[in-house]
Amino acid sequence: MFNRIQKEITQVFDRTLDRSLRIAVTGLSRSGKTAFITSLINQLMYINQENNRHVPLFEAARNGRLLGVKRIPQRDLRVPRFDYEANLSELSQNPPHFPQSTRGISETRLAIRYQKQRGLMSLIKERGTLYLDIFDYPGEWLLDLPLLGQSFQQWSQNLSELHQGKRAKLAQNWLKKAKNLDLSAVANEEVLANLAKDYTDYLHACKAEGLNFIQPGRFVLPAELAGSPSVQFFPLIWLKQEEWQQLEKTAKSTSYFAMLKDRYRYYRKHIVKAFYENYFSHFDRQVILADCLTPLNHSREAFEDMQQALHQLFSNFHYGKRNLLNRLFAPKIDKLMFIATKADHITSDQLPNLTSLMRQLVQDGGRYAEFEGVELDYSAIxxxxxxxxxNVNQNGETFKAIRGVRSSDKQQVTVYPGSVPAKLPKAEFWATRKFEFDQFEPQPLEQGEPIPHLRMDVVAQFLLGDKLQ
Ligand SMILES: Nc1nc2c(ncn2[C@@H]2O[C@H](COP(=O)(O)OP(=O)(O)OP(=O)(O)O)[C@@H](O)[C@H]2O)c(=O)[nH]1
Ligand SMILES: [Mg+2]
Incomplete structure (x- = not known):
């Protein structure tokens, strides 16, 4: 407790002096958070006073006012360091690889030395240091945040509304067994463990089908919780309102019903809330990453599922100030950028469409943030x-294409992935789908060169520009 208060006091102090920024990188699983953080650190570490051609739109770097950036020890010693070196080493292999999917929390702190520009002090060339704190986590855990505002019954009912199409099919095995359970009978932990395993298998199957909406997120990535009762429960999606009422009244504290409810509450209080309080309750600026292209490539259901997952996160902000989650957009967050990632999968003429699609996708959350006085922007990177x-010539015509090493067969290919819809795709889009792309392997890293990127400098300018004056 004392440690936390001390940490918060130091943070407030730093903030008041404009010395430190805590950046939240928010995004569902596989949205590109680890790649983003690795690249951001890399682009910043390559900045020097003379030559910053890799980040032309980052003003302080372009003007030669950035003196240097380095990684320094983080504040919270209990959290693992973000493994920047390992990620960079993956990218430096021959052939290069993308960093691994994240399995736990990690943190990093950067110190940015700069020449002040503002006020009298600039005459005597005063220098300043801006500290940047960033943490990384598995995207699956993010989707647990909406649980903070939901009772066991609300959560179950919310999931029952989603129970259709592919989900209903994949859930069959678990649901058939779960429905047979007499919820008022005395609970047997072994039975619960087996049913929770079936439910977890179902969540894994959803993931494999490209679906994003996976709750509880820790079930698919439990880390140190694996095998503990805290991840052995499931939603009662089949219960009708009257049945809930009946069980609430009559089920004994030793029953399956009571045990499931207790475990849900425990999970919410000790796992989700702790995650929220330790990492999401205090930060200054936020980027929300979304990979709009993979679901677009996958299926209508995958795309709508991602939209639903994002909305679940952000629609919470509409429900007034009592909701814990809306502190994500508390007034102290003064800037928020929605970022469509992996924009190297499309030709440059499609970037405005991708940005516009991203804008549409998160419209509700975006409007709320604007309302709260947050400075908002959208980008594709x-x-x-x-x-x-x-540029490819075919039959006397020139058109834009992309070239890279395709992941599936490691062949270099030149392709035209098609056009990205600028608006949320309607039924016709899925019927006559012309959009298709492959995954690509990263380009080999040239010795002494920064990671090649698209528009990371725009993001750096948005997040840091005003603090480096
Ligand atoms: N072409 C391309 N692919 C990318 C880029 N960023 C991420 N990817 C792809 O997306 C995958 C996931 O990226 P990560 O950065 O690991 O995503 P994440 O959000 O950290 O995912 P979790 O850790 O699972 O939550 C990578 O393995 C790459 O295949 C990018 O800038 N360009
Ligand atoms: Mg990651």
Whole structure:
């Protein structure tokens, strides 16, 4: 407790002096958070006073006012360091690889030395240091945040509304067994463990089908909680309102019903809330990353599922100030950027469409933030650019295409991935789908060169520009 208060006091002190920024990188699983953080650190570490051609739109770097950036020890010694070196080493292999999917929390702190520009002090060339704190975590855990505002019954009912199409099919095995359970009978932990395993298998199957909406997130990535009763429960999606009421009244504290409810509450209080309080309750600026292209490539259901997952996160902000989650957008967060990632999968003429699609996708959350006085922006980027833009001549016509090493067969290919819809795709889009792309392998890193990217400098300018005056 004392440690936390001390930490918060130091943070407030630093903030008042404009010395430190805590950046939240928010995004569902595989949205590109780790690639983004790795690239951001890399682009910043390559800044020197003379030559910053890799970040032309980052003003302080372009003007030569950035003196140097380095990683320094983080504040919270209990949290693992963000493994920047390992990620960079993956990218430096021959052939290069993308960093691994994240399995736990990690943190990093950067110190940015700069020449002040503002006020009298600039005459005597005063220098300043801006500290930047960033943490990384598995995207699956993020989708647990909406649980903070939901009772066991609300959560179950919310999931029952989603129970259709692919989900209903994949859930069959678990649901058939779960429905047979007499919820008022005395609970047997072994039975619960087995049913929770079936439910977890179902969540894994959803993930494999490209679906994003996976709750509880820790079930698919439990880390040190694996096998503990805290991750052995499931939603009662089949219960009708009257059945809930009945069980609430009659089920004994030793029953399956009571035990499931207790475990849900425990999970919410000790796992989700702790995650929220330790990492999401205090930060200054936020980027929300979304990979709009993979679901677009996958299926209508995957795309709508991602939209639903994002809305679940952000629609919470509409429900007034009592909701814990709306502190994500508390007034102290003064800037928020929605970022469509992996933009190197499309030709440059499609970037405005991708940005516009991203805007539409998160519209509700975006409007709320604007309302709260947050400075908002939208962008499309590639943190680790894997392709090159080329012009192709065919039948006397020139058109733009992308070239890169395709992940599936490791062949270099030149392709035209098609056009990205600027608006949320309607039924016709899925019927006559012309959009298709492959995954690409990262480009080999040149010795002494920063990671190739698309528009990371725009993000750096948005997040840091005003603090480096
Ligand atoms: N072409 C391209 N692919 C990218 C880029 N960023 C991420 N990817 C791809 O997306 C995958 C996931 O990226 P990560 O950065 O690991 O995503 P994450 O959000 O950290 O995912 P979790 O850790 O699972 O939550 C990578 O393995 C790459 O295949 C990019 O800038 N360009
Ligand atoms: Mg990651």
């Amino acid at each position: 590639a943190a680790i650019r894997s392709t090159q833009q080329v």
